[in-house]
Amino acid sequence: METGKTHFTDPMTKHRLAVFASGAGSNAQKLIDYFKTSPFATVALIVCNKAGAGVLSIAEKEGIPSLLIEKEQFFRGNAYLPQLQEAGIDFLVLAGFLWKIPQVLISAYPKRMVNIHPALLPKFGGKGMYGQYVHEAVLQAGEMETGITIHYVDEHYDNGDIIFQTACPVLDGDTPEVVANRIHQLEHLHYPRVVEEVVRNLEQTNRD
Ligand code: GAR
Numbered sequence: 001m002e003t004g005k006t007h008f009t010d011p012m013t014k015h016r017l018a019v020f021a022s023g024a025g026s027n028a029q030k031l032i033d034y035f036k037t038s039p040f041a042t043v044a045l046i047v048c049n050k051a052g053a054g055v056l057s058i059a060e061k062e063g064i065p066s067l068l069i070e071k072e073q074f075f076r077g078n079a080y081l082p083q084l085q086e087a088g089i090d091f092l093v094l095a096g097f098l099w100k101i102p103q104v105l106i107s108a109y110p111k112r113m114v115n116i117h118p119a120l121l122p123k124f125g126g127k128g129m130y131g132q133y134v135h136e137a138v139l140q141a142g143e144m145e146t147g148i149t150i151h152y153v154d155e156h157y158d159n160g161d162i163i164f165q166t167a168c169p170v171l172d173g174d175t176p177e178v179v180a181n182r183i184h185q186l187e188h189l190h191y192p193r194v195v196e197e198v199v200r201n202l203e204q205t206n207r208d
């Protein structure tokens with residue numbers, strides 16, 4: 001396939017999702033499970049920037065191809081766009097992926113890339129705000145509630161249009177680990193179905 005142009009799926013065939021993750025991959029696992037029975041999309045590729053990350057074992061166990069990426073090619077090369085295109089990927093799902101997305105990919109997947117953030121953006125977002133750091137900052141600030149945000153990805157950290165948010169309480173005595181667990185439950189419950197909804201809306205747009 002030609003580099004620089006992204007071929008988008010025929011509306012009658014399943015969308016092919018690439019899940020980008022850097023860590024344990026609990027959200028990646030939920031996405032894989034959910035889309036096993038979805039008529040609209042399938043998880044076709046796992047992209048990871050960290051050798052030995054849990055998400056790579058998940059990919060292997062599930063028989064899903066994975067792509068281990070390195071910094072130089074991602075930020076100063078082709079950003080692996082040809083590999084994504086070759087795998088027929090037409091939608092990117094970030095699930096605990098800790099590198100900024102280069103402009104090459106943002107241009108190639110307009111409104112076809114979403115991220116999940118473990119707080120109620122625009123609060124507690126931006127560079128360095130990921131995982132435990134987010135929950136620690138929420139507790140430090142004495143917030144009464146926190147939550148999750150699913151949003152489109154643009155060239156700035158945690159900045160794209162918000163698609164979905166839902167909140168949960170922060171309780172007396174909560175530790176970052178307790179908050180992380182509560183947040184993970186919300187993420188696992190909502191992320192797969194929200195991604196499916198976005199992908200279904202694309203289909204609508206394609207047909208219009
Ligand atoms: C998730 O809570 C996700 O929201 C967060 O990383 C965790 C990954 O967990 N992402 C960020 O903080 C991005 N700024 P997982 O590897 O178990 O899915």
